[in-house]
Amino acid sequence: RRQELMEILQSGGATKAWDGPKCRIYFPDEGNAALARRDWQGLVPACVEFSSCGGRQMEDISKDVVHLYFCPKASESDMVEEVLKKAETTLADTLRMSIFVNPQLVDMGVTGYGYAGRRLRERLIDQLTSTYYLKTMPWGAVTRCWPKAFTIWQEDQAAEGGYRLLSCLGDRIPEAVEVEDIYAIENGEMDAPKDGPGFLNAIGDFVQGMTQL
Secondary structure, rough: OHHHHHHHOOOOOOOOOOOOOOOEEOOOOHHHHHHHHOOOOOOOOOOOEEEOOOOOOOOOOOEEEEEEEEOOOHHHHHHHHHOOOOHHHHHHOOOOEEEEOOOOOOOOOOOOOOOOHHHHHHHHHOOOOOOEEEEEEEEEEEEEEEOOOOEEEEEOOOOOEEEEEEEEEEOOOOOOHHHHHHHHHHHHOOOOOOOOOOOHHHHHHHHHHHHHO
């Protein structure tokens, strides 16, 4: 038994083909998936397999219970959405969780500011729950640790921990324009909006968003 245990530890659990529930990690492309298979061999349990969102989906996913999508970008959003939809349809009764690590699925330069970007949010982004979130800014950061709210912080050497809380935003991911506006208002660089959005405020938000295309 001791010799068998040592073989299991040395091989990362892969003394024989794994026949139980699996965790599948999806990389953006097959190149990254191939590197993970090579470099992580023996470092992860045998129940973990690597795949890619791009290319033909040939793997047997019938025993998958967890899918982890590693750093998907906006340029791969269509492929990610297709893989996710197939998995949730095929494994409706067995797939327990889909996890996205550092997703960047919305990019104004790729998805656009109009209908396409909004539809992507409705179909995919809005269906996810952000558990841990960290986006650094030149002047601070946007963070979340579920179930707490999204928060905006500014670097401040006089504050405890080196950061000062600017705003708590609830459960939704703030838009980049909104974050910059909050920073500007808190630092006296712009006036706070009046009650209600107003026509001019709405036009201003639209123009500001278009400038980031």
